[in-house]
Amino acid sequence: MPHPASDAPQAPAPRHRSLNPIYARLPTTVFEVMSQLARAHGAINLGQGFPDDPGPLDVRRKAAEAVVDGWNQYPSMMGLPELRAAVAAHYAAWQGLDVDPEGEVMITSGATEALAAALFALIEPGDEVVLIQPLYDAYLPLVERAGGAPRLVRLEPPHWSITEEKLAAAFSERTKLVVFNNPQNPTGVVFPAGEMALLARFCERFDAYAVCDEVWEHVIFDERVFTPLMALPGMRERTVKIGSAGKIFGMTGWKVGFVLAAPHLMKGLAKAHQFLTFTTPPNLQAAVAYGLGKERAFFEEMRASLQRGRDHLAAGLSGLGFTVLPSAGTYFLTVDLATWSNAADDETFCRTLVEQHGVAAIPVSAFYAEDPVRNVVRLCFAKSEATLDAALERLARVPRGG
Numbered sequence: 001m002p003h004p005a006s007d008a009p010q011a012p013a014p015r016h017r018s019l020n021p022i023y024a025r026l027p028t029t030v031f032e033v034m035s036q037l038a039r040a041h042g043a044i045n046l047g048q049g050f051p052d053d054p055g056p057l058d059v060r061r062k063a064a065e066a067v068v069d070g071w072n073q074y075p076s077m078m079g080l081p082e083l084r085a086a087v088a089a090h091y092a093a094w095q096g097l098d099v100d101p102e103g104e105v106m107i108t109s110g111a112t113e114a115l116a117a118a119l120f121a122l123i124e125p126g127d128e129v130v131l132i133q134p135l136y137d138a139y140l141p142l143v144e145r146a147g148g149a150p151r152l153v154r155l156e157p158p159h160w161s162i163t164e165e166k167l168a169a170a171f172s173e174r175t176k177l178v179v180f181n182n183p184q185n186p187t188g189v190v191f192p193a194g195e196m197a198l199l200a201r202f203c204e205r206f207d208a209y210a211v212c213d214e215v216w217e218h219v220i221f222d223e224r225v226f227t228p229l230m231a232l233p234g235m236r237e238r239t240v241k242i243g244s245a246g247k248i249f250g251m252t253g254w255k256v257g258f259v260l261a262a263p264h265l266m267k268g269l270a271k272a273h274q275f276l277t278f279t280t281p282p283n284l285q286a287a288v289a290y291g292l293g294k295e296r297a298f299f300e301e302m303r304a305s306l307q308r309g310r311d312h313l314a315a316g317l318s319g320l321g322f323t324v325l326p327s328a329g330t331y332f333l334t335v336d337l338a339t340w341s342n343a344a345d346d347e348t349f350c351r352t353l354v355e356q357h358g359v360a361a362i363p364v365s366a367f368y369a370e371d372p373v374r375n376v377v378r379l380c381f382a383k384s385e386a387t388l389d390a391a392l393e394r395l396a397r398v399p400r401g402g
Helices: 030-041 057-069 081-095 111-122 139-145 164-170 193-205 263-274 282-292 296-319 346-357 385-395
Strands: 105-108 128-133 149-154 175-181 209-213 239-244 257-260 323-325 332-336 376-380
Touching: 030 346, 057 282, 081 105, 081 257, 081 282, 105 111, 105 263, 111 139, 111 175, 111 209, 111 239, 111 257, 111 263, 128 139, 139 149, 149 164, 164 193, 175 193, 193 209, 257 263, 296 323, 296 332, 296 385, 346 376, 346 385
Parallel strands: 128 149, 128 175, 175 209, 209 239
Antiparallel strands: 105 257, 239 257, 323 332, 332 376
């Protein structure tokens, strides 16, 4: 007589159900790859974009005080009223924008969450979305997850210019929106008035929205005055403006984002935000509200300090024979390898740089979704002079062939 267990039905072998293909096919980001290599080789990390100081002490103390003495339960989904008022006042003072803090300002858990909320709220399946590459790596998967069809505008060094020909090839009657990053990571470009006006005309002509990633708006140099796309004629009612406290105060881990939009847009954005993070830590919001009200001299000195870092690294790289491209904003300089005789492509160059010479950088080709530029490398100058000097000392040993 057979053993009873032999007649028992066998459990099916475990199998792995498929994952969402948009995310499943994504590789590990180049930032994580290079940071892992930097740790493994004891390299100086000029790859990831963050300062090597802890941020303004008085702002950090405000956050600590708010944890101990303040409210630690759910704040308003739209953000603390005092922070929304501070955001409105700050942009009025710095950029001449007149926004209603109650109906046109929302606080998010960082700018990437703000981007996700905007794209999920605005895109319907099949809508075309214009993306300008090089681009922040979150844009494309978020657009695709929302059901959008990306249309890519390719910029090239050394000027990274937006032209009418390039926009005409990307915009169509099916265009729903454009994602516009200004100042631009990784190039350091602050787009000139003529190119912004050209983009605004295309948005009006095709009745398209603009989702403006302007997180680097305070990190601009050489006495530039930043103009948001929202301020251009015809753009007030069709623009979603996104800012970042983490970038303004050099504390990238805080993840406090700002969203400005007209009320008819904000209603949809708020509903998308509600089902992403819902809200943001109240102590950080309270500290950012305090920080946004600081004297103008604080922001001007922040810019001047970063500009000194930019100029120090640029001078050092130029002295070593690298071709340094202009940087008008952000934490980044880019180096053109085209004149670095026999240099490999940027990805191979960066891997060799970190493994053999102990400096981590980022290949700009990683910021392209297709047809990448392969001869430009990005380095972060938001570091102490001692860190930059140590990196330059190591870079001096890089042979001319890369």
